[in-house]
Amino acid sequence: MRSLSSTLLAAQLKATRKPVLKVEVQAYGHPAKADAIQWQVFGWQKLHGDSTTQNHHGVALPSDGSLDRIRLSNTTIYHQRVTDPGPSSDYSNWTNLGNTIADSHLAIAAQGTEVIVAAAGASSLYRRESSDSGATWGSWVNMNNTRPCERGCAVAFKPNGDCAIVHASDVNDPTSLYIQTRTSGNWSTGLGQRGGDWEMEGLAMYYDGDWNIIALVIDGNYLSVVRMIYGDGDQVSAGTWGTDQKIGLGRARLDIAAQIAMRRFETGWSWTTRGRARYQPTYWEKRQAVIEALAGESLDVGGAFLTLPSSYPALLSLARENQPWLFRLKPGSEFIDYNWNKASNINTVAPYGLAIDTDATYIYATQANEVWRTAIPSSWEPPTQGDGPGSKTTITSSHILGVTERIEPEQPSELEVELDNSAGTYNSPGSGALANLKRGSRVNLHLGYRTSQDETSEVGRYFIEAWEYNRSPGQATFTVNCTDAWGLLQSFRFNKPVEWNVSSDDYTVYDLVELVMQAVGGTLSYKSRSSLITSLYPKLEVHAGESSASVISRLLALVPDVIYFWGLDAYIVHPQAADTPEYEYEFPKGAA
Numbered sequence: 384m385r386s387l388s389s390t391l392l393a394a395q396l397k398a399t400r401k402p403v404l405k406v407e408v409q410a411y412g413h414p415a416k417a418d419a420i421q422w423q424v425f426g427w428q429k430l431h432g433d434s435t436t437q438n439h440h441g442v443a444l445p446s447d448g449s450l451d452r453i454r455l456s457n458t459t460i461y462h463q464r465v466t467d468p469g470p471s472s473d474y475s476n477w478t479n480l481g482n483t484i485a486d487s488h489l490a491i492a493a494q495g496t497e498v499i500v501a502a503a504g505a506s507s508l509y510r511r512e513s514s515d516s517g518a519t520w521g522s523w524v525n526m527n528n529t530r531p532c533e534r535g536c537a538v539a540f541k542p543n544g545d546c547a548i549v550h551a552s553d554v555n556d557p558t559s560l561y562i563q564t565r566t567s568g569n570w571s572t573g574l575g576q577r578g579g580d581w582e583m584e585g586l587a588m589y590y591d592g593d594w595n596i597i598a599l600v601i602d603g604n605y606l607s608v609v610r611m612i613y614g615d616g617d618q619v620s621a622g623t624w625g626t627d628q629k630i631g632l633g634r635a636r637l638d639i640a641a642q643i644a645m646r647r648f649e650t651g652w653s654w655t656t657r658g659r660a661r662y663q664p665t666y667w668e669k670r671q672a673v674i675e676a677l678a679g680e681s682l683d684v685g686g687a688f689l690t691l692p693s694s695y696p697a698l699l700s701l702a703r704e705n706q707p708w709l710f711r712l713k714p715g716s717e718f719i720d721y722n723w724n725k726a727s728n729i730n731t732v733a734p735y736g737l738a739i740d741t742d743a744t745y746i747y748a749t750q751a752n753e754v755w756r757t758a759i760p761s762s763w764e765p766p767t768q769g770d771g772p773g774s775k776t777t778i779t780s781s782h783i784l785g786v787t788e789r790i791e792p793e794q795p796s797e798l799e800v801e802l803d804n805s806a807g808t809y810n811s812p813g814s815g816a817l818a819n820l821k822r823g824s825r826v827n828l829h830l831g832y833r834t835s836q837d838e839t840s841e842v843g844r845y846f847i848e849a850w851e852y853n854r855s856p857g858q859a860t861f862t863v864n865c866t867d868a869w870g871l872l873q874s875f876r877f878n879k880p881v882e883w884n885v886s887s888d889d890y891t892v893y894d895l896v897e898l899v900m901q902a903v904g905g906t907l908s909y910k911s912r913s914s915l916i917t918s919l920y921p922k923l924e925v926h927a928g929e930s931s932a933s934v935i936s937r938l939l940a941l942v943p944d945v946i947y948f949w950g951l952d953a954y955i956v957h958p959q960a961a962d963t964p965e966y967e968y969e970f971p972k973g974a975a
Contacts, residue, residue, distance in 0.1 A: 404786060405829035405839045406778040406800055408819045411846065412770025413871075414904045417878035422927045424880045425709060425727045425746070425757040431474035435752035439486075441500075441688075442738040442749040443493035445516035451498055452738075453491045454751040458482045460489060460502055464517040468747070474754050480511065481523055487533035488585070490548070493517075493740075494540035501538050501548050503531035508550055508563070528574045530554045530561050535586035537689075539594065541615075544568075547594050549613070551583030558582055562594070562613055577624055581609065585736075587689040589697060592617025593625075595718040597687045597699060606684045608632045608701065610721045618719040630721040632684075632701055632710060686736015693743060695759050695886055699723060700748060702736040707748065709739070714885040714922060729755060763881040765901035775827070776819045782808065784860060786828070788843065793936060793946070795870035798826060798845040800863045804852065809861035812850065822847050825950065826865050844950035846871060868948040871903045872932035881925040888920035892938050893955065895923065896946070899938075900953050902931045909955035916942045916955065 440454040450468040454461050454477075461477040483489060483502040490501045498513040508529035513520045532550035534557060540546050546565040551557070560583065562575040584606060585599035594613040599606055612618060612625035619625040686702040697712040711725040712718065729737060729748060737748040741759065748755040778800070785801040802809055813821040824847045831839030845865035853860045883890050890898065893916045897907040921941055925934055939946060947954045 401833040403780075403831045403833050403837050403839055404783065405780065405831075406783060406786070407775045407827040407829070408778065408847075409775035409825040409827060410773035410819045410821075411823055411825040412773065413823050414766035414769045414902070417766060417876065417902075419878065420876065420928050421879040423727055424711075424725055424760060425729075426879055427729050427748070427755050427757045428470070429731075429753065430468065430470055430472070430756055431754040433475065433752050437733070437735055437751050439488050439735055440738055440749065440751045441489060441491040442740050442747060443491045443498055443517075444740045444742050444747065445493040445498055446495045447516040448742070449516050450747060450749075450754070451491060451493060451517040452749055452754075453480065453489060453500055455483065455487070455489060456751075458485045460500070462500070462517065462520075468754070468756070480520065483509075484531060484533050487531065488536040488550075489532070490536040490538045490586075492538035492540060492546075494542075494544065494546075497540075497544075499538050499546065499548075501532060501536050501550070503533050503536075503552075506531065506554060508532055508536075508548065508561075510548065526563060526570065528572060529563060530574075535583040535598065537586040537588035537596065539588040539590045541590045547588070547590070547613070549586055549588050549594070549596055551586060551598075560586075560598070560611070577613075579627070581627075585685065585687045587687040587699070589689045589691045590615075591691055591697065591718060593619050593718070595689070595697075597689055599684060599687050602629075608684065608687070610718070612719060618717055625719065628721050630723065632699070632723060685734060686738075688736060688738045690739045690741050690746070692741040692746070692759055694761050695741075698739060698741075698746065700737050700739045702733050705732050705734045707731065707733040707737040709746075709748070714882075731755070758879070760880055760882045761885060763877075763879065765898065768901070769904045771904065772825060774819060776816070778802065788828070791869075793869065793939075795873055795932075796845075796867040797870070798828060798843065798865040798867075800826065800865070802861045802863070804859045804861040807859075820847070820863075822849070826863065843867075868903070868905060868951050868953065869932055871951070872899075872905075872935060873930045875902050875931045876928050877902075877925050877931070877934075878927065880927050883923045883925075884920050885922060890920065892916045892919050892921060892942050895921070896935055896938050896953070896955070899931045899934050900951075903951065905948075905951040905953055907953045907955065911957045911959070912955045913943050913957040916944050916957075 436456065438455040443451045445451060448467065450465040452463040460480040460483055462480040463477050465472050465474060487503040492499055496514060496516045498517045500511045502509055504525060508526045508531060509523045510526060511520055511523050530552035531554055533553060534551040536550045538548050547562055549560060549562045551560055558579055558581055560577040560579060564571045581598065581600035583598055583600055587597045589595055593615045596611040598609045598611055600609050607629050610628045610630050614620045614623045614625060684703060688700040689697060691697045696714055697718065699710040701708055707729045709727045710723040713722040713724050716722040731753060733750050735750060737750050739746060739748050745756050745758055782802045784803055787799040790796045811817060826845045826847060827841055828843040829839035830842045845867050847863055848866050849864045851862050883895060900907050919941060944955050944957045947956060
């Protein structure tokens with residue numbers, strides 16, 4: 384409730400009284416404006432591009448902030464470490480990390496400062512490790528009782544440092560999958576074979592209670608995306624395999640028979656039908672058909688990669704018709720539910736897909752010749768705080784011809800101040816004596832009554848949006864048009880999609896209202912508030928271009944509370960039937 388002086392209280396009770404008003408214009412430093420609107424959920428920035436030949440590749444982000452990339456060129460594995468990845472970094476230097484089989488898959492992963500690379504030897508799987516974020520490397524280690532990984536490979540870590548490598552091979556049985564696990568520093572010694580019906584053409588994996596795997600498989604004449612789980616006690620019993628499930632992210636007709644015929648492969652088992660010899664292609668011929676399609680033809684599905692950000696749902700990168708797409712696991716669902724959504728295209732050509740990994744702020748997507756980056760949606764922060772109120776100037780009362788105030792609940796309220804400009808006093812706003820009179824400045828409206836001291840009380844704070852000049856015979860006016868906090872909130876548009884409480888309960892309704900208020904430099908406190916506003920954690924998605932006023936309105940629709948503004952200071956109130964009545968202090972109707 385606003386407090387009035389005893390003289391003003393006495394003056395407003397008189398049968399006859401004359402109103403007095405005062406208008407101040409005060410300099411005001413607002414937060415920096417938002418950057419250009421980013422309409423898609425991810426705003427990809429290309430950090431680097433060159434003419435390096437595309438081939439199998441991978442990326443990892445150790446905890447020191449460096450970017451570690453690997454790529455295959457013929458039979459050579461190349462490694463790159465960029466210590467501070469950004470737009471001005473050098474992504475051109477590569478070092479030879481060793482040799483592998485041509486056209487073979489390889490993989491890289493990091494946790495803390497440990498980095499592991501896995502690649503194929505002639506007859507088994509090899510790994511190479513770094514303990515200093517890829518700065519130096521140990522020797523290649525031949526992993527006994529393994530197969531090569533020319534048909535697929537993925538590495539992932541558990542939070543406790545345990546590790547797993549999953550891989551697929553042409554050797555002996557191309558429909559099997561193999562997994563080696565490291566527990567408490569010791570690698571498993573068995574073959575880790577998982578029999579199955581799938582011919583692999585790519586693998587990706589991350590850990591989240593279980594070893595979660597995405598496999599690209601040859602399914603008849605199709606390439607399909609299949610979800611696999613090697614249990615660790617979360618959704619699937621430890622040491623067992625869950626039931627495979629095809630997921631609808633890509634089921635592309637490869638037409639293997641046509642690919643085989645086009646290349647005149649004739650080494651497979653043959654039979655005769657209608658007088659013509661037919662050939663059942665071997666596993667090797669099918670594999671070669673895929674390799675050659677990757678090398679120059681439009682293979683529809685390829686390059687699967689997975690990552691699990693620390694504060695965002697799991698992400699899957701997958702190439703469709705050589706175009707990379709990023710899918711997000713639906714918030715609240717598990718990997719076993721195979722519920723991927725929020726597909727986002729990255730505008731480049733990537734037949735081997737884009738490898739992805741994340742740090743606390745960014746998602747990096749790379750291939751042999753490119754590096755891309757986008758901010759994780761949940762990392763949105765309000766613009767830099769402005770300076771707030773500064774010096775102020777009082778408008779000469781004799782210049783004020785009229786004041787019109789239009790107040791709307793939960794909508795922009797407006798103030799118009801009409802000034803006499805017959806002497807050209809307001810011809811140069813923003814300069815000289817009118818330095819404070821500029822767009823964004825705060826206008827403080829004071830109302831009162833004629834007393835011995837002509838007392839007033841401040842009743843409203845608005846912000847200048849525009850002004851206009853008007854001329855008529857014998858009159859020239861200068862009108863200042865102002866809006867309130869709701870108007871500023873409506874003008875602020877989110878420059879990117881924002882998602883809150885997607886992975887965990889981070890913000891209550893009250894917290895979110897306070898965060899959004901900061902977008903325009905506002906603050907939030909309360910006179911009273913409901914228990915719900917501080918206990919409800921809504922999963923909220925904000926679309927690019929949506930106004931902060933719209934977001935606050937949506938939040939307040941979830942709770943019984945209302946919001947009031949005093950300039951950019953916002954107050955939450957929980958209305959109750961027993962509340963003490965209050966009143967507004969204003970000019971009497973029809974006052975002269």
